[in-house]
Amino acid sequence: MTERFTEKLLRFHIPLALFLLFLLFPFYWMLVTTFKSDVELYNLSLNPFYIYTWSLTNVKHLLLDTPFLQWLYNTLFVSIISAFISLATSLLAAYGIQRIRFRGSGFVGVGIFFCYLVPPTILFIPLATMVFKLKIWDSLMSLALIYPTFLIPFCTWLLMGYFKSIPKELEECAMLDGAGRFWIFFKVIVPLSLPGILSAGIFAFTLSWNEYLYALTFISSSAKKTISIGLVTELVRGDVYHWGPLMAGALLGSVPVALIYSFFVEYYVAGMTGALKE
Amino acid sequence: MAQVILKNVQKTYGKVIAVDQFSMEIKDREFMVFVGPSGCGKTTTLRMVAGLEDITAGEIYIGERLINRVPPKERDVAMVFQNYALYPHMTVFDNMAFGLKLKKMPKKEIETRVKKTAEILGISEFLKRKPKALSGGQRQRVALGRAIVRVPKVYLFDEPLSNLDAKLRIQMRLELKKLHESMERTSIYVTHDQIEAMTMGDRIVVMKDGFMQQVGEPLELYFRPTNRFVASFIGSPTMNFVDAHIDGSGEDLMVVSDGLTLPIPAEKRGALMPYRNKEITLGIRPDDLSAAGSMEEQGTIRAAVVVVQPVGSQIYLDVKIGSNNLIASVNAQTRVKAHQEIILKAQLENLHFFDTVSEKAIR
Numbered sequence: 001m002t003e004r005f006t007e008k009l010l011r012f013h014i015p016l017a018l019f020l021l022f023l024l025f026p027f028y029w030m031l032v033t034t035f036k037s038d039v040e041l042y043n044l045s046l047n048p049f050y051i052y053t054w055s056l057t058n059v060k061h062l063l064l065d066t067p068f069l070q071w072l073y074n075t076l077f078v079s080i081i082s083a084f085i086s087l088a089t090s091l092l093a094a095y096g097i098q099r100i101r102f103r104g105s106g107f108v109g110v111g112i113f114f115c116y117l118v119p120p121t122i123l124f125i126p127l128a129t130m131v132f133k134l135k136i137w138d139s140l141m142s143l144a145l146i147y148p149t150f151l152i153p154f155c156t157w158l159l160m161g162y163f164k165s166i167p168k169e170l171e172e173c174a175m176l177d178g179a180g181r182f183w184i185f186f187k188v189i190v191p192l193s194l195p196g197i198l199s200a201g202i203f204a205f206t207l208s209w210n211e212y213l214y215a216l217t218f219i220s221s222s223a224k225k226t227i228s229i230g231l232v233t234e235l236v237r238g239d240v241y242h243w244g245p246l247m248a249g250a251l252l253g254s255v256p257v258a259l260i261y262s263f264f265v266e267y268y269v270a271g272m273t274g275a276l277k278e
Numbered sequence: 279m280a281q282v283i284l285k286n287v288q289k290t291y292g293k294v295i296a297v298d299q300f301s302m303e304i305k306d307r308e309f310m311v312f313v314g315p316s317g318c319g320k321t322t323t324l325r326m327v328a329g330l331e332d333i334t335a336g337e338i339y340i341g342e343r344l345i346n347r348v349p350p351k352e353r354d355v356a357m358v359f360q361n362y363a364l365y366p367h368m369t370v371f372d373n374m375a376f377g378l379k380l381k382k383m384p385k386k387e388i389e390t391r392v393k394k395t396a397e398i399l400g401i402s403e404f405l406k407r408k409p410k411a412l413s414g415g416q417r418q419r420v421a422l423g424r425a426i427v428r429v430p431k432v433y434l435f436d437e438p439l440s441n442l443d444a445k446l447r448i449q450m451r452l453e454l455k456k457l458h459e460s461m462e463r464t465s466i467y468v469t470h471d472q473i474e475a476m477t478m479g480d481r482i483v484v485m486k487d488g489f490m491q492q493v494g495e496p497l498e499l500y501f502r503p504t505n506r507f508v509a510s511f512i513g514s515p516t517m518n519f520v521d522a523h524i525d526g527s528g529e530d531l532m533v534v535s536d537g538l539t540l541p542i543p544a545e546k547r548g549a550l551m552p553y554r555n556k557e558i559t560l561g562i563r564p565d566d567l568s569a570a571g572s573m574e575e576q577g578t579i580r581a582a583v584v585v586v587q588p589v590g591s592q593i594y595l596d597v598k599i600g601s602n603n604l605i606a607s608v609n610a611q612t613r614v615k616a617h618q619e620i621i622l623k624a625q626l627e628n629l630h631f632f633d634t635v636s637e638k639a640i641r
Binding site for chain 2: 167170172173174175176177178179180183188191192
């Protein structure tokens, strides 16, 4: 009994605890820094892992003296729109490639995958030209339209894998029952793929939420920035890091994503492992 | 009238021929069984009738209508799949009502029809459950119900019983047959199980490597197989095949092999005359070998018993006759032990003869 307990402790609980410590420490650091006053923060003789006097100055500064709330809204707006566009497109694309046998469907699938492999550092220059010509420079629409360029390939591949796990017979049976392609798609495929669709959606949402390079390139006015660039460009002045508000921003910026993940974690796992289990 | 007519139907995948020269007429209300080993093209043929596979060449008619280019949803056929293909996110009721809703049938009628069908199949109490909460046998019934409730022109069954355990399979076999009799619809049933084929089919098509081998009523296939493949596929235990040659002088012919010499009955002499002094393959069904009292009787063979396998109603004997290994299915009362000698009597009028090269039956 005790032997088994020790074994479990050694092989499971202790490694897990170390892992958690490693993962959660940055969040703890953010939290601690957020609620410290500058005096305490820069006093090296104090214990850095502990808050002696709680202070809301950093949060107040972030919310009142910077356009953080505007950034939050911008990020939400861009993430939701681009996730929605990407999901709608890649659902149809993935279904088409996976289930409608047409000449070159395999090639299209691989082609889409290659699109995903091209790094944004190469793409942002030609994309900048396009954004400029479309006259959406320095607007949220530029991001909402550019993000799907890497989200669609990603979601398409994720959903293709999911659709593959749905037995073909379900569709064939529906076909014989008199259903057309779109009916089958909406009444059979979509309900069965909900876990996959949700995880693709979450992925698309977080990838746009965290995106940095395109946001940095295409947005210049402060009021149109997203959180990821707003914090870095407005709270780091030259070589001065405003650690307090910076960490407050990082904390508030990561909360929505963490919430979404924890709400849908079950679907998310099911979506990743694929498969309809009967 | 909903006969199904196939004319020279062919299906190829690239260079691989899956089905070739498939021609037949399935009569209205007939229960037709396609049987054969896996990969013989039976399921492909069924799927072509359903419209789930394109037809490479040839024509298929349902009723009077050429359906080569008709999409599956307009063919008015229902299919039961091997893995049931129930929609996991819908209740049993919704599963069964799926096709009716698509036909825009009024809600009231859908409800009465689904309920009536569920009653026939004994699944009324599960209507509100999802497929996940059902056993294999119950799922099978739901799949059947979903097909039946629509009352299409033609029913297609793709090995519907092969996922059930042996006992349930026998029970469902009977129920399906009864259902067919009450529904009076043309049915095509695909199976690899020859017993299922024999017990259920009005007629059977035996297929191998994409080609039809023989079409006929169950007993016709059993008693008059056209070639060695059909002879070996139909019947259990499998027919014994012995390399032999035809011997004899004048009108009298005999079939001779190592350890056995059997006279050939008069009605078969005509066909076998050209094979005199030539090699043939002799086929004897285990059921046509019975225990005999003495070597005096006609058609007796001396055999050494190797293994005794009682199955209750019969005893299967693995015997050695000369250098040939055969199986005999003898009466359960026969007193016999392994390593004994036994005298077997062959049913001479039921002997089968096959050409060694073409493997066709000699008649």
